[in-house]
Amino acid sequence: MPMPEIPGLNVAALTRWLSESHPELVAGPLSAQVIAGGRSNLTYSIDGAKGPLILRRPPLGHVLSSAHDMAREHRVISALAGTAIPVPVAIDLVDDTGGDITGTPFFLMERASGSVVVRPEQNAEYTREEIRGLSFELVHHLAALHAVDVAAVGLETFGKPEGYLTRQLSTWRRQLDASRSRDVPALDELQAALERSVPETVRTGIVHGDYRLDNALVNGKPPRISAILDWEMATLGDPLVDLGIFALYWEIGKLPSASAFASAVDPAAGYPEFEELAAYYAAQAGITLPDLSWYRAFAAYKLAVILEGIHYRYQAGDTVGEGFDRIGDLVGPLAENGLKVL
Numbered sequence: 001m002p003m004p005e006i007p008g009l010n011v012a013a014l015t016r017w018l019s020e021s022h023p024e025l026v027a028g029p030l031s032a033q034v035i036a037g038g039r040s041n042l043t044y045s046i047d048g049a050k051g052p053l054i055l056r057r058p059p060l061g062h063v064l065s066s067a068h069d070m071a072r073e074h075r076v077i078s079a080l081a082g083t084a085i086p087v088p089v090a091i092d093l094v095d096d097t098g099g100d101i102t103g104t105p106f107f108l109m110e111r112a113s114g115s116v117v118v119r120p121e122q123n124a125e126y127t128r129e130e131i132r133g134l135s136f137e138l139v140h141h142l143a144a145l146h147a148v149d150v151a152a153v154g155l156e157t158f159g160k161p162e163g164y165l166t167r168q169l170s171t172w173r174r175q176l177d178a179s180r181s182r183d184v185p186a187l188d189e190l191q192a193a194l195e196r197s198v199p200e201t202v203r204t205g206i207v208h209g210d211y212r213l214d215n216a217l218v219n220g221k222p223p224r225i226s227a228i229l230d231w232e233m234a235t236l237g238d239p240l241v242d243l244g245i246f247a248l249y250w251e252i253g254k255l256p257s258a259s260a261f262a263s264a265v266d267p268a269a270g271y272p273e274f275e276e277l278a279a280y281y282a283a284q285a286g287i288t289l290p291d292l293s294w295y296r297a298f299a300a301y302k303l304a305v306i307l308e309g310i311h312y313r314y315q316a317g318d319t320v321g322e323g324f325d326r327i328g329d330l331v332g333p334l335a336e337n338g339l340k341v342l
Contacts, residue, residue, distance in 0.1 A: 006032050008042050008060055013100040018049065021092065025049045041070075041232055045111065052111035054088065056232075057102040059313060070105040073231045076206070077109065079153040085145050086227050088112045112227035114219030117264045128270030130222045137225055138216060139277045142246065143284035145228075146205040146239035159236030161204035168241070168298070169195055172305045179309040186335035187308070190301050193342055199294050201238040203287070209233025211242045212249035213265060243281060244295030248303060250274045256333040293341055300338030304331045 015030045030048040032055070042060070046053035056070065074093040081087060089110040096102050117123075123131060150156050160167075173191060208215075210230050219226040251274060253263050265271045282289045311328035 006034065006044065008034075008057060009044055009055065009102055010100050014046070014055070015048075017094075017101055025051070025053075025091075041073075041230075046108075053091070054109050054111045055102075055106055056109075057104050057106040069232055070107050072234060074107040076155065076158065076231045076234045079155050079158075080145075080148070083144075083148055083153060085141060085148065086112075086225055087231075088227050088229070112217050114217030114226040116214050116216070116229075117218050118214040118262050120264050120266055120269070122264055123266065123269040126223055126270075131270035132272060134218065134223050134225070135213075135272050135277060136280055138213060139246075139281050140284055141216075141225060141228060142208070142211055142242060143281050145208060146203075146242070146285060148206055150206060150236060155206065155236070158206070158234075161201070161236045161238075164204070164207075164235075164237035165198050165201060165241075165298075168237070168302075169198070172302055176305045176308060179305070179311075181308075181311070184304075184308065184331055184335060186332055186339060187301070187304055190297065190304075190335045190338045190342070193339065194294065194298055194301060197294060197342070199290070202290075203239060204236060205239045207235055207237045207239060208242050209235065209245070211246050214249075214263070238295075239285075240290070240292065240295045241298065243278065243289075244292060244297075244299040245302070247274050247278070247292065247296050248299040250277070255330070255337055261327075261330060297338040297342035300334045300341065304334040304338070307331050307334070 009032055011030055011032050014032070018030065019026050027050045028048050030046055032044045032046050035043045035045050035054075042057050044055045044057075046055055056073065058070065071093060074090055077087045078090045081089065089112075091108040091110065093105070093107040094101070095105045097104060115122075117134075126134070148155075150158065169191070176187065176191070208228070208231060210233055211228075215228065215230045216225045217227040217229065218224070249263065250265050250271075252261055253265060267273060278289060278292070307327050308331050311331065
């Protein structure tokens with residue numbers, strides 16, 4: 001019986017490759033399914049090997065040059081494996097460009113235990129105290145990530161901290177220019193405002209680039225974080241960028257059109273306000289936090305550019321899964337929010 005077609009992945013070819021490259025993992029024919037919720041790289045759950053696996057590859061169609069870097073994601077996960085930061089176990093990085101498995105670079109890792117908390121109804125599984133504890137644990141791991149000795153884990157060449165914020169603005173300007181399909185004046189206005197007011201970086205470290213609750217796996221009772229996921233934008237730079245991104249996602253439910261972006265974070269369920277978590281981060285990091293307005297505005301800009309790219313792919317028919325028809329509606333409100341914050 002032929003294997004069912006999976007968009008962007010030839011499961012029969014993957015089965016053959018695994019038998020040749022990692023025979024120790026082979027148990028039988030593989031099966032795969034696209035994990036719902038991925039709005040960037042495509043993520044597949046792979047069953048049929050000796051243990052459950054995850055395969056990650058760039059999205060279909062219109063791909064922004066530096067936003068879907070498989071080698072970067074594989075490298076940082078491998079480097080952090082011996083630290084206190086919970087990450088999945090990396091298995092292999094494969095350049096299948098022009099090949100028959102994905103036709104792109106991809107990497108394979110073990111599937112960590114746990115589930116992603118992304119929907120408000122999932123909060124009913126936990127008490128208010130457990131939700132509060134989980135929130136602080138997430139911030140604890142962020143502070144610990146920023147404190148990692150990059151030379152000790154072999155990541156001293158992972159990025160160039162000097163000029164990081166300016167380069168980020170240039171990078172995301174290019175990404176926006178590559179994804180333009182309509183006029184979004186507020187986004188251009190926000191871009192210009194950010195360029196006029198770049199803060200001085202006083203501390204550098206590993207930046208995750210997309211740090212939020214639904215990029216973590218939660219497991220057990222009481223719930224604990226078993227793995228931090230989605231490291232495709234990780235680099236060395238200003239750690240406050242992560243705090244800005246975290247703040248944006250923590251409060252994204254307050255934005256107009258936020259229904260296009262699911263979030264479980266609800267203060268009524270026990271989640272602390274961002275200000276309390278920011279104070280906890282500062283205590284964990286041993287620093288005094290500066291005004292985060294620029295970082296929060298940059299987070300809004302960056303996410304708006306990412307969503308504009310997804311909107312571009314959706315219009316071209318290159319998205320996999322549901323919910324992409326409303327993604328473009330959030331770009332304008334994000335840009336307006338960034339201008340207001342700044």
